[in-house]
Amino acid sequence: MKCFSRYLPYIFRPANTILSSSCHTEDVPCFPFAFCHDCKFPEACPDMQNSNVLPSGLLPSGQNKLGPWCSPTGSPAPLSCETGCGEGSWILVCRLLVPTQVSLLSMEEDIDTRKINNSFLRDHSYATEADIISTVEFNHTGELLATGDKGGRVVIFQREQESKNQIHRRGEYNVYSTFQSHEPEFDYLKSLEIEEKINKIRWLPQQNAAYFLLSTNDKTVKLWKVSERDKRPEGYNLKDEEGRLRDPATITTLRVPVLRPMDLMVEATPRRVFANAHTYHINSISVNSDYETYMSADDLRINLWNFEITNQSFNIVDIKPANMEELTEVITAAEFHPHHCNTFVYSSSKGTIRLCDMRASALCDRHTKFFEEPEDPSNRSFFSEIISSISDVKFSHSGRYIMTRDYLTVKVWDLNMENRPIETYQVHDYLRSKLCSLYENDCIFDKFECVWNGSDSVIMTGSYNNFFRMFDRNTKRDVTLEASRENSKPRAILKPRKVCVGGKRRKDEISVDSLDFSKKILHTAWHPSENIIAVAATNNLYIFQDKVN
């Protein structure tokens, strides 16, 4: 059963309808796809496969079948809810995220004794394109983890609180909120469809009980407020309990409404929409350390926004040439310095990084620092220009270093040294001789991201075959791990993988030719203070955790 939510904008679903957990009461749920409370994820009921449900028409509420594995009673599924779904309003959710369990990974221990503990509750083989995760981001405390997917949805996971009874379940992330952030749009002027895919999510630091995050697709940035509600007012005078207006003639007494506790409800509301500021496709957003402004970067321009003002933005970088035929490079990523609110960097498709100071001028076309490594002539090849394009740039938490990811390597630069990086790590150099094939199957255009750990001592990035790599900057050790359902049983040891580049293949090694290039890990995230990592493999989210002794 595939997820048809992608078609909903064109068919039925009213705008801003979000999933409602309040529909899951003792009654039959009003969705055609019920929830499995074991895994707390909505799934297509297997019994529905033969029913003529979509896309010709979804079952309206009240006519749903329940699969044998569905138990609608009990605690409601922890999904976000807004207004309830009335007759005829429904939403299709077919998320194929693998929920998390505790899984252990330790870089400090000896490789052999590394114990990895992970468990995955369900293997979803019916993946759809809309479920492909396109961004992953922890918030500043690490309590929340947000993922965005190609279908424009945002799913937020929350870390389970420690409890004495379940000490081993500490660190498990459960779904906290789900909402549709962006819808597909149509640019009538250019006759172009605007994808709803979430390109980036960035959290704002928490300043009150609510959480705020920025999410962006190709053209529009939105500020979302995620808040909890666990009380509701009861005892209105003019309305009865169902909300219907009472006949004023029947009111004989007055009462003060009181707040009564209710089941926890998590609401997501769009607070700001920053639209129509980008001609080209937005590739990055970055929140400034002043917490009042943020920037959005597309291929040729970078705009500075104030959170409060949605109809204006300042253009701070513009590399569009007067004659587009002279275009030689585009902006690929941009980020603000973590502490200095006037400093930011942006990377280009030519493999260069520019650091700009907004105090120098209003338009930061002239960089303050220019980071470029001279090309190694022995590595020149037909595709050199493509693979030197930087796909991600990240400041270290200290603000002293920047890390860049191009197709084959990760480089760490010291802000004080512009002529070359201080460290270069080969991610998958065995692909250097396969560039032509990778060009043919489009893999050479993949944009991998890279992340720092909390102490800036380890860096991580993804690769193919669901491999991801970690490099310890201090010990210079690196490890290749695989995020795979098949190889991971509950509490199994996640053992390091190795790719053999020729010659004799040892046991447990994988040869380059048997790598699966359709399974790529482009997006990863590292908890800001602990050794917990989130790895997005197509439509699955894996969370690994360091072993806690």
Place this chain on the structure above:
Amino acid sequence: MEVQKEAQRIMTLSVWKMYHSRMQRGGLRLHRSLQLSLVMRSARELYLSAKVEALEPEVSLPPACPSDPRLHPPREVESTVETATADGEQPSPEPMDTQEAPTAEEIPAYSAPRPAKVSRKRRSSSLRDGGDAGLVPSKKARLEEKEEEEGLSSEVADRLQPPPAQAEGAFPNLARVLQRRFSGLLNCSPAAPPTAPPACEAKPACRPADSMLNVLVRTVVAF
């Protein structure tokens, strides 16, 4: 000849990708179009230089170093490109640098080290635009002499046999059309149209001035 075919195949592939990128959701991606145009330009240069090489008499090849600049008329291309694409499937390392002394490890597929063709560092004689100097930095190409190519190890020859067939199979006439077009370009004046597909593609509202791209796109559209 194989180099030409490989370059042609890459060019065809790039055009195909560029054409398809217009159809995908979300519209044209500027960065992707730029990258495709870079590859296409490199392939085109490689193809053109391979074509020119093929026209040269064999005897002039060995002491090619000083003579090549004379042989090759100044043209729009700034530099040549390696034949590295031909080695995509080969286990040997891809980059094939031209050095005065050929290095053995670069060409394990070949039976013996070939004399380096030439270190052809072309000056950008007629720069179409200022930005181009950085766009395609001078590269060194290694092009085999014709008779040596035929005497190459079968590995290369065999490998390069299928690609033309594939190209033929996928675009039965496209490759021929492209070849014809590029031959036409070669014979005409050196002032070739600038290759700026991203410019054209990024602004669908304005018609591109790139006649070559027009040709390619029309050719692709025709199929």
